[in-house]
Amino acid sequence: MKKDDNEQKMRVSFDLDEVLFVSPETHKTEPGLRFPFNRIFKERLRLGTPELINRLQELGYEVWIYTSSFRSEGYIRSLFRCYGVKFDGIVNGTRHLKEVQRDNATILPQKVPSRYRISLHVDDETVICSQGKQYGFEAYQLEAQDDAWKEKVIARAEEIKNRIIHKKEGH
Numbered sequence: 001m002k003k004d005d006n007e008q009k010m011r012v013s014f015d016l017d018e019v020l021f022v023s024p025e026t027h028k029t030e031p032g033l034r035f036p037f038n039r040i041f042k043e044r045l046r047l048g049t050p051e052l053i054n055r056l057q058e059l060g061y062e063v064w065i066y067t068s069s070f071r072s073e074g075y076i077r078s079l080f081r082c083y084g085v086k087f088d089g090i091v092n093g094t095r096h097l098k099e100v101q102r103d104n105a106t107i108l109p110q111k112v113p114s115r116y117r118i119s120l121h122v123d124d125e126t127v128i129c130s131q132g133k134q135y136g137f138e139a140y141q142l143e144a145q146d147d148a149w150k151e152k153v154i155a156r157a158e159e160i161k162n163r164i165i166h167k168k169e170g171h
Contacts, residue, residue: 008117009060010062010119010120010157010161010164011061011062011064011117011118011120012056012062012118012119012120012121012153013063013064013065013066013113013120013121014063014064014065014066014121014122014123015065015068015121015122015123015124015125015128016043016065016071016076017069017124018124018142019123019142020046020065021043021044022044022045022046023044024044026144027047028147029044029045029046030044030046030047030050030083033082040078041078041079041082045083046149048150049083049085050080050083050084052149052150052153052154053080053087054085055150055154056153056154057088059154059157061157062088062089063087063088064087064088064090064091064116065089065092066091066113066116066118067091067092068093068111069093070092070094071092072092073090073092073095076090076092077090089116091116096110096111096112099115100115109127109128109131109135110128111128111131112135114135114137118137119138119157119160119161119164120137120140120157120160121138121140122140122142122153123140123141123142124141129141138160140153
């Protein structure tokens with residue numbers, strides 16, 4: 001099957017806190033940034049984050065951040081640029097409230113990845129992951145320190161992509 005140029009890439013999103021941003025006391029982390037960047041960006045990245053994001057993009061996925069934090073998009077992009085990472089999209093707490101919650105009388109979950117055509121969302125919160133079925137997205141729950149987390153995320157993304165392809169082909 002030839003890939004159509006107009007075909008949408010599958011999107012994978014990551015939460016920030018306790019997923020990509022972790023404490024060196026509980027997780028293996030990427031080396032800290034050098035001065036002066038380490039004064040601006042205090043967060044530490046989970047070991048393997050730049051490698052995983054770049055690998056997913058090489059495999060043809062769009063990679064997004066979907067966080068309930070109110071860090072600005074510019075701050076997030078600048079921090080990750082220091083590690084050689086560029087995101088395809090960012091949804092922070094401000095954008096979520098403006099575009100998803102809007103003036104809904106019903107309080108929606110703090111993340112609704114399907115609203116942004118995100119097929120797989122990686123999060124640490126059980127409640128977010130459990131809402132996937134109801135709100136139309138797949139989730140991968142990242143637990144504590146896991147040396148194989150990158151491979152597990154890629155495997156989950158590939159599994160979902162293959163399911164989507166089979167469904168489109170009528171299998």
